[in-house]
Amino acid sequence: xxxxxxxxxxxxxxxxxxxxxxxxxxxxxWLRNRLYDTKFFTSxxxxxxxxxxxxxxxxxxxxxxxxxxxxxxxxxxxKVATMSRGYKRHTQGFIIADEHTNALRxxxxxxxxxxxxxxxxxxxxxxxxxxxxxxxxxKPEIDVILLDDAYQHRSVRAGMNILITDFSRPYYKDHILPxxxxxxxxxxxxxxxxxxVSKCPxxxxxxxxxxxxxxxxxxxxxxxxxxxxxxxxxYDFFTREPGNISGSNIILVCGIARPEPxxxxxxxxxxxxxxxxxxxxxxxVSSDLExxxxxxxxxxxxxxxxxxxxxxxxxxxxxxxxxxxxxxTIMVLPIxxxxxxxxxxTLDAIILRYVxxxxxxxxxxxxxxx
Numbered sequence: 001x002x003x004x005x006x007x008x009x010x011x012x013x014x015x016x017x018x019x020x021x022x023x024x025x026x027x028x029x030w031l032r033n034r035l036y037d038t039k040f041f042t043s044x045x046x047x048x049x050x051x052x053x054x055x056x057x058x059x060x061x062x063x064x065x066x067x068x069x070x071x072x073x074x075x076x077x078x079k080v081a082t083m084s085r086g087y088k089r090h091t092q093g094f095i096i097a098d099e100h101t102n103a104l105r106x107x108x109x110x111x112x113x114x115x116x117x118x119x120x121x122x123x124x125x126x127x128x129x130x131x132x133x134x135x136x137x138x139k140p141e142i143d144v145i146l147l148d149d150a151y152q153h154r155s156v157r158a159g160m161n162i163l164i165t166d167f168s169r170p171y172y173k174d175h176i177l178p179x180x181x182x183x184x185x186x187x188x189x190x191x192x193x194x195x196x197v198s199k200c201p202x203x204x205x206x207x208x209x210x211x212x213x214x215x216x217x218x219x220x221x222x223x224x225x226x227x228x229x230x231x232x233x234x235y236d237f238f239t240r241e242p243g244n245i246s247g248s249n250i251i252l253v254c255g256i257a258r259p260e261p262x263x264x265x266x267x268x269x270x271x272x273x274x275x276x277x278x279x280x281x282x283x284x285v286s287s288d289l290e291x292x293x294x295x296x297x298x299x300x301x302x303x304x305x306x307x308x309x310x311x312x313x314x315x316x317x318x319x320x321x322x323x324x325x326x327x328x329t330i331m332v333l334p335i336x337x338x339x340x341x342x343x344x345x346t347l348d349a350i351i352l353r354y355v356x357x358x359x360x361x362x363x364x365x366x367x368x369x370x
Contacts, residue, residue, distance in 0.1 A: 022179035029176070029184045036154045043157035044129050048136065049144040049358040051351070052158040054151025056171045056188055057181045059280065060257035061164045062198040062229065064109050064311065065337045067148050071117055073348055078143035078355065079121070083131055084110045085149065086124030088281045094134045097122040103314045108281055109148065111314035129155040144355050151191075152183055160354050163192035167200045167226075172215050189216070194350065195224045199261065202228045204340055225339055225347050231265060232334030237313060238324055243331050247271050249304040251295055253330075254312050255282035262333075266307065274299065283315055289322055296328050306330045 035041045051070065055061045067082065074080050086095070086107035095106055103111040106124045114122040121139050125131025128150055136142060147158060165171045171189060174180045189195065197212060204226060213224050234243050250270045252263060255278035266273045276295060278288065296306065306328055308316060313332045316323065323330065339347055 018178045022176050025178070026176040026185055033154070033184065033188065041154070043154055044132075045157040045159075046132055046136075046145075047358065047361065048142065049160075049355045050132075050147060050156065050158040051144065051160045051162065051354075052147040052150045052153075053162045053164065054147075054149050055164045056151070056183055056186070057166070057169065057174060058177070058183060060169075061166045062227075062335075062337065063149060063164055064112065065229070065335050066162070066164055066196065066198065066227070067146055068113070068116070069337055070146055070351065071113070071120060073351065074144055074355065075117065075119060077352075078359075079139075079141050080144050080146065081121035081123060081135060081139065081142045082110065082113055082146045082148055083123045083125060083128055083135065083150075084147075085126055086110055087149075088283065089124065091124075092126065094125040094131045095123065096135070096138060097124075102318055104283070104318065108311050108314045111317075112310050115314060115317075116310070127155070128153050132156065143359060151188075159358055160194070160351065161192045162194045162196060163189055164196045164198050167197050167204075167212075170197065170212065170215070190219060190222075192222060193354075194347070195222055197224065197226045198337065200226045200228045200340060202340075204228070206341065209341065223346075223350065225343055226341065227337040227339050229261065230336045230338050231262075232336050234307070234331040234333045237308070237316070237330035237332050238320075243305075245270065245305055245307060245331055245333075247303070249299065249301040250274070251276065251292070251299065251304065251306045253292055253306055253308045253316075254278070255284075255315070256280055256309055256311060262309070262335075271303070272301070281315075284319060289319055289326075293326050293328065296326075304329070307333055310334055 036043060053063055053067050055063060071080055084107060089107040090104045097106055097114040101114060110122050110124055113120055121142060123131065123135050128147060151161060151163060171182060172186055174182050176182045176185055195216060195218060209226055216224055218224050234245050235241060236243055246269055248270050250266050250273045252266060252273055252275045257280040259277055263273060263275055276292060308330060310332055
């Protein structure tokens with residue numbers, strides 16, 4: 001038996017052993033959701049527009065660029081705030097980002113929002129039902145709140161739920177943890193108002209899209225959209241000046257869930273790519289900086305540059321001084337999304353109509369509904 005066959009056999013046995021655990025976990029999650037559905041557990045509803053962006057799986061669906069898409073769409077008309085849990089931050093409780101904030105205090109993704117959108121109110125709180133009143137007390141001018149990665153956070157009843165699923169790993173083909181990667185069963189998708197299939201091929205055919213819509217089986221209140229990744233113009237980590245990496249020799253430094261699409265894009269456009277990959281949300285330490293510097297020094301090529309993502313840049317910024325003194329070139333590559341099949345106007349209209357309708361109701365922002 002070959003090595004690949006042995007590994008496949010071991011993987012298959014492990015999955016079978018995990019199946020009973022998945023049944024137990026799935027039953028617990030189902031019961032929790034049922035208690036919320038029957039209003040045995042209370043959900044708090046705020047009259048300020050609240051949009052949840054999340055997924056059913058354990059990450060890697062491209063949630064962050066979709067939140068940024070909403071920020072760009074809304075912030076010209078409304079005072080927008082984001083609220084995240086602040087995954088892997090070194091603090092607890094409710095915090096609003098300010099000029100002294102860093103990734104250790106609020107987490108890398110909120111820090112990314114804070115660095116990119118100075119006018120945005122960025123907040124973190126483990127318990128959103130407590131964080132939202134604190135946010136509105138501190139910032140009563142807020143018009144709309146984006147709850148980042150809170151699809152399972154049912155103690156707050158969002159007015160709009162946006163569910164994101166990866167094109168290559170759609171939730172309807174996945175299974176619940178630990179047998180698969182779903183945080184809750186496929187049926188939880190019924191709570192979504194909008195379902196977005198992310199990371200699609202730019203040339204996705206309408207026939208394939210229709211096939212996926214058929215598999216999703218959207219309910220009457222749901223609409224399905226498809227988005228693809230668009231890499232923005234790179235900029236210098238230290239000066240924020242725009243740059244060009246075409247034809248460069250690239251050292252990719254990243255700690256993201258799925259670096260493969262980014263790596264493939266760089267290989268297509270660069271002379272050569274050497275990857276230093278770390279765990280998702282990895283906080284860089286001195287040994288990592290030494291590894292980056294050593295890789296830079298030992299790679300004897302011209303026109304070399306270090307490329308990192310904006311999420312990684314938020315964590316690398318903690319070592320700004322040390323990195324600057326190393327005399328290395330670091331470029332940050334933004335990741336954006338765009339809506340396929342000319343449906344951007346439709347998506348925007350649905351979201352804007354919801355926000356406008358809630359704001360026009362002129363309710364007390366602390367109104368509570370069971």
